[in-house]
Amino acid sequence: MPTNEAKGRHLAVVLAADVAGYSRLMSEDEEATLSLLTKYQEIIAGLVAEHRGRVFNMAGDGVMVEFASAVQAVRCAVAIQRALGRRNIDLPERRRMMFRIGINLGDVIARGGDLFGDGVNIAARLQTLDEPGDICISASVHDQIVGKLSFACECLGEKTLKNIARPVRAYRVRSSMEPPVPITELQSGSLALPDKPSIAVMPFVNMSGDAEQDYFADGLTEDLITALAKFRWFFVIARNSSFTYKNRAATVQQIGSELGVRYVLEGSTRKSSDRVRVTAQLVEAETGHHVWAERYDRDLAELFALQDEIVDRVAGAIEPEMLRMETLRVRRKAPDNLTAWELIFRGMWHFYQFTPAEHRCARELFRKAIVAAPDIAEGYTWLGRCNAGTLFFRWSENPAGDMAEGWQAALRAAQLAETDPYAHYAVGIMSVVMGRLHRAMEAAQRSIDLSPSFALGYMLLGMSRLFLGRAGQAIEPFQRGLRLSPHDPLAFLWLHFLAFAHFLTGEYEESLQPALNAAAKRPDLPSTHCALVCCLVELGRQREAEQAAAEMQRNSSEGQEELGEFVSRFVNPEQREQIRTSLRKAGWQGNW
Incomplete structure (x- = not known):
């Protein structure tokens, strides 16, 4: 008969994180340190949940996490260091809270929700080898991620760890992002591929024979871009750049080169009454090879399930494991009221014409969408964005009223859709207009946390820093x-x-x-x-x-x-x- 201890044994990937210089931070300002620690622990917990981990110990300034996958553990560690590093830039250097992270794959003993054993202890000791902000992994973890992740790893050799009987081969994982692309290169007409799977969604073609239905094809395209951008480890070109190719002849090779992406998603829509036909094809840009193509004939009521299906096919074709791990996170609840979505799609079309009259028309449509479906966040999000634009470009005939309406709409959007980057962007851009720059900066950080491919989030973060006097960080x-x-x-x-x-x-x-x-x-x-x-x-x-x-x-x-x-x-x-x-x-x- 196996003992109780044997029954509790299993292999696990353990992530151990600890604050560097925590005692000094506490001695200088206890309340500010605890407040920042709480905020950072919340960010860590959110990223752990997203990557299917389980926090099993959070004592003092340390965090211990269990994962079933080494790939997900390392991805999570990189996401943590990037998110916290982005926030630390906005703090005085002596007040920055930087974590060291160690990750090990080994045998552990489970007891009462906690984990014990050398598998845990090695992870905790590995993080002591780090510089603040670094990630150190054992050879057992390294073996699992080779060929699966693109993060650079540096071998540190055999290391003797305190109270660990045998030396452990260790590796440092580089968590820093690729250097920003200079302006001159952006304008060169040919961009290098980023260090993760990259895609551009071209505007879907309206095949209905009715120009009035353009709004529907455009709305579907934008929804697909938004959903794909929520896959943390995808690089997704923003909507505004994708739409420069609308009604423009260009080969997929040209699009891939100009936008610097590996894949291009193309498609068309045909809407009539309560039916919709959608075709979609995923193309490898460099070769023109069709990875997959499909035609869908559905009831209009199934539109959102259809969007999910297309997103799943794209993610599954590019990186199947990512589909398995992240697909639930990008899902959204299908609305009961399709009238509201019709109004939102129409409003989006008018919004992107960027004239005072079109913004006013868009705003009326978003207001009607909110009346039709008061529990759908997108109506509030777009109303907040619309009012912010009206105020920012000095088109408003009633600044005080537009400001109050836009602010309340943005707050409601974030309340209804806490994990939607666009809702937080609405709060942030309204905050800029109202001069609430610290609130804007926090909204920008949150939107990028949720979607690292969210171009508007980076613009909002840059604006907030610039106006706050932090030009170098902008x-x-x-x-x-x-x-x-x-x-x-x-x-x-x-x-x-x-x-x-x-x-x-x-x-x-x-x-x-x-x-x-x-x-x-x-x-x-x-x-x-x-x-x-x-x-x-x-x-x-x-x-x-x-x-x-x-x-x-x-x-x-x-x-x-x-x-x-x-x-x-x-x-x-x-x-x-x-x-x-x-x-x-x-x-x-x-x-x-």
Whole structure:
């Protein structure tokens, strides 16, 4: 008969995480340290659950987790270090809370929900070999992930661990992301593939013979992009860049090269009455090889199940294990009220026309969607985004009312859909408009936690940091967002924010190219010319700076007021004065 201890034995992957320098942090500020530890432990717990792990001990500043898969354990560790590292950037260096992580695969004893034995102890000892923010794994884990994960591993050799009888071969896993792609490379027309499976979803073609049905094909496309972007280890091109290929002849090889992706998803829709036909095909961009193709004839009521089926086929074709592990996370509840979704799809179409009249039309449709289905988050999300855009572009006829409505809608969206990055983006972009920049930054962080391919989340994070006076920390998120949406029609926003970030950091040469591009794309916006004038002045190109300042004056009848409002968003008075000083050097006569 096996003993009780033998019955409790099993193989497990154990992750041990511990805060580096925790005693020093506590001695300097106990309350702030405990508050930050609690927040970081919540983030860790969420990522553990997403990767199918189980926290079995969380004592003090340590976290112990059990996984059934070494691949998932390492993925989780990398996700933890990236999420916490992104947040630590916004803290003073001495207040940053950095974890060391060790991972081991070994025999453990289970007792009362806890785990014991050398399998656990080795994981705990491995993390002591780390530098803060690093991940150290045993050879038993390394053997399981070779050929399955793309993270670089460095062999540390045989290590003698405290109270462990035999030496353990250890490896350091590199958790840092790929360096951001420079602007010049983004504009080269040919982008390198990222370090994880990459895909672009082309706008589905409306085959209904009725241009009025374009909204349906566009809405289905955007929903598929949103669902695929929730797969943490996919790189998914953002909606705005994908839609630059609408009604444009381009080969899949050209699309793959211009967007820097391995796969392209194409398709079409034909909607009539209560029936819909959808075709979809996944193509390997470099070779043009069709990985799979399918035609679906369904009742309209089955649309959301159909979307899930297409997403499953894409994920399963690209990386089957990812499908098994993450598919439940990207699911959403099918609505009972299809009228609301019809209204939302129509509203999205009007929203993306980006004119005051179309935004007003979109807003009315989103309001009707909320009335039709008050428990669906998307109606509130889009209403919040719509009002934020109306306020940001100065199209509002009732700023106070639009602000109150947009804020309440965004909050309701996040309440109804806590795991939807777009809901948190709505909260964040409304927070920017309202000057609540710390709230905006937290919403941006949460949206990226949920979807690392969420381009809008990176733009929001960059904007929040820029306006808070952290220009140097704003550069990277702008660059990462632009890589996810390299052909975005709204790139002028990203580019002129990036230009200001370089300018305020003293990197005038780096500021020039994005400033030139932004001003060329939107010469009617005073803020795009402002960035250009500032960097030209500091580069000593006085005549060009004066010409740009004069053009800024000519192109906007409300330039003084609009530019003053924009510059007032920078909370650091020294940075506001830095911008004013450069403008005055170029002959700008603003009185704000």
